[in-house]
Amino acid sequence: MSSIDIGLVVTGFLLLLVVLGMRVAFAAALSGLVGLIWIFWSKRGYDPDSFFWALTVATKTAGQIPHSKLASQALSLIPTFILIGYLAYHAGLTKALFEAAKRWMAWVPGGLAVSTVFATAGFAAVSGASIATSAVFARIAIPEMLAIGYDKRFAAGVVAAGGTLASLIPPSAILVIYAIIVEQDVGRLLLAGFLPGIFSAFVYAALIIGMALMIKGFGPPVRGFTWGQRFASLPPVLPILFVVVTIIFFVYNPFGGDAWGTPTEGGALGAFVVFVMALIKGMRWPQLKDALLESAKLSVMIFTIIWGVLIYVRFLGFADLPGAFSDWITSLTLPPMLILVCILLSYAVLGMFMDAIGMMLLTLPVVYPAVMALNGGEAVSAAESTFGMSGTMCAVWFGILVVKMAEFCLITPPIGLNCFVVAGVRDDLTVQDVFRGVTPFFLADAVTIALLVAFPAIVLWLPSQI
Amino acid sequence: VEWNVSLWGKRRAFTEHVEKLAELVDQKTNGDFTLNLSYGGLSKNRENLDGISIGAFEMAQFCAGYHRDKNPSITVLELPFLGVSTLEQERDVSMAVYEHPAVQEDLARWNATLLMPSPLPQYNIVGVGEAPRALADFEGLTVRATGGIGSAMEAVGAVPQSMSATEVRQAMDSGVIKAASFAPHAHMSFGTIENANWWTTNLNPGTVNCPVVVNTDALEALSDEHRDALMGSVDEALDHYIEFYNEKTMAAWGPALEERGIEKVTFSDEEIASFKDKVAGPASEAWIEEMSERGLPAQELYDLVNEKLGQSN
Amino acid sequence: MAGGARVLSDDSRLSRVDRALYALERQLALLSGLAIFSLMLLAVLSVGGRNIISQPLPGYVDWIEQAMPLIAFMGISFAQRDGGHIRMDMFISMLEGRALYAVELITTVALLVLMLLLVWGSWAHFARSFDFAAPLWSRDSTMDIALPIWPAKLLAPVAFFVLCLRLVLQVWAYGRAVVTGTATPVAVPLIVDAAAQAAMEAEHLSDAGSRGQRP
Ligand code: NA
Numbered sequence A: 001m002s003s004i005d006i007g008l009v010v011t012g013f014l015l016l017l018v019v020l021g022m023r024v025a026f027a028a029a030l031s032g033l034v035g036l037i038w039i040f041w042s043k044r045g046y047d048p049d050s051f052f053w054a055l056t057v058a059t060k061t062a063g064q065i066p067h068s069k070l071a072s073q074a075l076s077l078i079p080t081f082i083l084i085g086y087l088a089y090h091a092g093l094t095k096a097l098f099e100a101a102k103r104w105m106a107w108v109p110g111g112l113a114v115s116t117v118f119a120t121a122g123f124a125a126v127s128g129a130s131i132a133t134s135a136v137f138a139r140i141a142i143p144e145m146l147a148i149g150y151d152k153r154f155a156a157g158v159v160a161a162g163g164t165l166a167s168l169i170p171p172s173a174i175l176v177i178y179a180i181i182v183e184q185d186v187g188r189l190l191l192a193g194f195l196p197g198i199f200s201a202f203v204y205a206a207l208i209i210g211m212a213l214m215i216k217g218f219g220p221p222v223r224g225f226t227w228g229q230r231f232a233s234l235p236p237v238l239p240i241l242f243v244v245v246t247i248i249f250f251v252y253n254p255f256g257g258d259a260w261g262t263p264t265e266g267g268a269l270g271a272f273v274v275f276v277m278a279l280i281k282g283m284r285w286p287q288l289k290d291a292l293l294e295s296a297k298l299s300v301m302i303f304t305i306i307w308g309v310l311i312y313v314r315f316l317g318f319a320d321l322p323g324a325f326s327d328w329i330t331s332l333t334l335p336p337m338l339i340l341v342c343i344l345l346s347y348a349v350l351g352m353f354m355d356a357i358g359m360m361l362l363t364l365p366v367v368y369p370a371v372m373a374l375n376g377g378e379a380v381s382a383a384e385s386t387f388g389m390s391g392t393m394c395a396v397w398f399g400i401l402v403v404k405m406a407e408f409c410l411i412t413p414p415i416g417l418n419c420f421v422v423a424g425v426r427d428d429l430t431v432q433d434v435f436r437g438v439t440p441f442f443l444a445d446a447v448t449i450a451l452l453v454a455f456p457a458i459v460l461w462l463p464s465q466i
Numbered sequence B: 001v002e003w004n005v006s007l008w009g010k011r012r013a014f015t016e017h018v019e020k021l022a023e024l025v026d027q028k029t030n031g032d033f034t035l036n037l038s039y040g041g042l043s044k045n046r047e048n049l050d051g052i053s054i055g056a057f058e059m060a061q062f063c064a065g066y067h068r069d070k071n072p073s074i075t076v077l078e079l080p081f082l083g084v085s086t087l088e089q090e091r092d093v094s095m096a097v098y099e100h101p102a103v104q105e106d107l108a109r110w111n112a113t114l115l116m117p118s119p120l121p122q123y124n125i126v127g128v129g130e131a132p133r134a135l136a137d138f139e140g141l142t143v144r145a146t147g148g149i150g151s152a153m154e155a156v157g158a159v160p161q162s163m164s165a166t167e168v169r170q171a172m173d174s175g176v177i178k179a180a181s182f183a184p185h186a187h188m189s190f191g192t193i194e195n196a197n198w199w200t201t202n203l204n205p206g207t208v209n210c211p212v213v214v215n216t217d218a219l220e221a222l223s224d225e226h227r228d229a230l231m232g233s234v235d236e237a238l239d240h241y242i243e244f245y246n247e248k249t250m251a252a253w254g255p256a257l258e259e260r261g262i263e264k265v266t267f268s269d270e271e272i273a274s275f276k277d278k279v280a281g282p283a284s285e286a287w288i289e290e291m292s293e294r295g296l297p298a299q300e301l302y303d304l305v306n307e308k309l310g311q312s313n
Numbered sequence C: 001m002a003g004g005a006r007v008l009s010d011d012s013r014l015s016r017v018d019r020a021l022y023a024l025e026r027q028l029a030l031l032s033g034l035a036i037f038s039l040m041l042l043a044v045l046s047v048g049g050r051n052i053i054s055q056p057l058p059g060y061v062d063w064i065e066q067a068m069p070l071i072a073f074m075g076i077s078f079a080q081r082d083g084g085h086i087r088m089d090m091f092i093s094m095l096e097g098r099a100l101y102a103v104e105l106i107t108t109v110a111l112l113v114l115m116l117l118l119v120w121g122s123w124a125h126f127a128r129s130f131d132f133a134a135p136l137w138s139r140d141s142t143m144d145i146a147l148p149i150w151p152a153k154l155l156a157p158v159a160f161f162v163l164c165l166r167l168v169l170q171v172w173a174y175g176r177a178v179v180t181g182t183a184t185p186v187a188v189p190l191i192v193d194a195a196a197q198a199a200m201e202a203e204h205l206s207d208a209g210s211r212g213q214r215p
């Protein structure tokens, strides 16, 4: 058997384990380990005496990965950004945002759901992790929506989808991880995420308003807030601005002087500011302990997927599958735009079974160079390129597309982290309920992605200003 | 026979000798013995020695400074101000050190045999803002520099910062650091020159030493013919590497600086000598003391380096 | 999480061992939470040091690298106990009783085998970085300020070993459930639908010991 055949068989084994209900992280690690054993044993011609040698080398190779891959500064952003989400919840920011959004926007059809979307968008300016955003809004927004008669599945879906905005609107752990995998400027990518994030929020809102106009008995508008009440809701939201300004100063100093630190430090400093606010708001050890345990739990879940997937990726490396794939992609004679669309579609399919970061780690080392080559190389000028943008800008554009796809995979069944998290917070919801409620948002995301592909300016306008 | 070779990043000046070696071995054995190069697929760069020790692959490249404790003996080649000025010198002195029994014993702990160095030119500093005219101007300068070069910078009052190489560009553009120290090819690939104002031409505080090693068992298991094909190609691969670095990379370096209007800062001989005095002596004394405690013939290694450099000067 | 799995408990020895282990797992997870918190403080120190007293924290990146394994591994068994690692439960949610327990038993045994191998593999990784004869017992060090890495590498096999204990317990629990065919298996995470049903049946049987327990 050639190593590519081995790769395909082991991938089938991985799918079988996932279907049987094995935890995804461990299914990936186990298939990767089995694959490594197979590859090493095949090098010795399947000699029975060499089996133990193959087992030893494979196990030791796999055994390095958890420590060596996770002891990294880039990945340290994930737990920090998750912690920020929980601290902001204890600082009352989640509630304040939701209240303000409600008073200003809930008068439209489907008002409370629209308010939830814009509150999550506002929260996204502080939170860099989608799942933490969904987890805290599930506690605040769902009860209010249920109280005025929303379908509980749809209410859960709004929160699951709204959470994904946190990874486009800066700060964003996942954008930083993309930047590091492909070695591009972090600041430019963070800036590029801003407009598409806001744009996504408006598409979500339009979808909700449309549904509210067409479906009888959908969540009613909430009217009757006076202008006084509206303005009174703003001061409690101001701390968000303070955090945003702190983070901005870390990436780009608007006054032209030196910035204060790197994005990594900016995220951590933001968390510290929110921590102090939470202390002022009365957070004490029991609440902090709760926030720490919740953050630890979400972090270990994500990190386990990361090392599990990376054991599998290491096996693919030894099977030389990435090389074969990238040769194949570049040998295709299809129109480049069609290839790009196919890549995005395969992200949608792959994303059903994967978590966002796992998917990026698995695919980017192969797909990114292929896309850059399609556009005409890293150093190509806009005039000579296939997609009408320079190499640097193509990296930014493709990054936002990939991150949007990765966010999409957070809400698609059977494995959508945001939906799991929302169901986990609420006793009265199963994962299936949340998946059903989030379905309409697939349409909204499809529209958003299509528009970002058709009009790259939505992504590239802001970063091209600097 | 197929060997897996663990490299990282992508094909660049830094890996040309391995590419050439693969080509030569393939030619000499009519395809019977092939080197299968993998850029990052087989291991993380800092774990390449571990992979060699496990036997997961047969050949790998790594840098001594990634993990001093894994390879204390060859860190002698990373001491500041050894006085290496050409790639040929770097190659000769590295080879001499690699042949020392204590060094071979050190790497034998990883089941590794040293094959060849990846000679890099001296690091120099690219920076933004006002260019330093004298050593005194380094006072308070925030510079990304690690290991021996970091301590060298500290000795003249600069403030060394550690951050991952991929964050350097961002940190420099945003003003977190004012300067960064790399070899020219890395300055170009990490984009530190894009917005820079100056470059030091002759500070030459040192460099990193990045050997290519092979798994000792795998080497011994080769047929005589294959082993000769491999070992007999090393010199030619290194010649090719040095020619490539000098002709291609360094040829691109000057124009790259000029295109961006980067000022070349050259220090006077007296300045360099006083920098060297402040740094080189104390650093080598500390190194010799620490390595002697580990049971390495540190003084002998240090003398070997100087003797070798004396010959080639 | 992961669909709000819940774990039943009763007075059996199995359930008592489960709760004792859970207390340990919780402490380890809290340790991981504190490490996240310390990452935040570390950044404050680093930024403050650089901007206020022009004295950056030496080896900032090295310290982060040392803290990451605490965060990445120490809570792994805590999450496994509560069913916190995500999975696709579409297929198995169609099963019930012995068939369900049998499939869970198979995947749990497979996972136990994997983790035993990874305890070995990650221990070997630790062992390569550890040397009694060397200063600080270190044979591998961080890049900038040369901190010994072996303590951080040791965390992986330790956390994986605790996970193995948890998995042995779950194999035992699923095995017992396969044998007895009980509707209320203890010490294993149940998906919400099944858990709700089990709690209901438990009430029907007025089995005073069994009750749904929210972790
Ligand atoms: Na965000």
Ligand code: NA
Pocket: A351, A352, A353, A354, A408, A409, A410, A411, A412, A413, A414, A415, A416, A417
């Ligand atoms: Na999904």
